[in-house]
Amino acid sequence: MTNGTRLRHMLPMSPEINAAVVALDKAIVDAVGAAKSAGLPQGLIVGLLQGRAHAQTHLMVNE
Structure with missing residues (x-):
């Protein structure tokens, strides 16, 4: 996450959470890069991505 924003929280975040965030960010960057390379329209x-984010938000709100 060289160009990302640092996460701030009222409580310190564990190294495990930070590692998970970095891994998630890298996976997203890699997937978008692969999609661009395959010629998918932007x-x-x-x-x-927006649809997936909306669906996941819906699941979190309604659990």
């Missing part, structure tokens, strides 16, 4: 990539 709008489709953005739409898929």
Whole structure:
């Protein structure tokens, strides 16, 4: 996450959470890079990411 924003929280975050955030960020960057290399249109990539984020938000709110 060289160009990312540092996460701040009222309580210190554990090294495990920080490692998970870095791993998630890297996986997203790698997946977007692979999608671009495969020729997917940028709008489709953005739409898929937004749809996934919306679905996950819906699941968290309704659990």
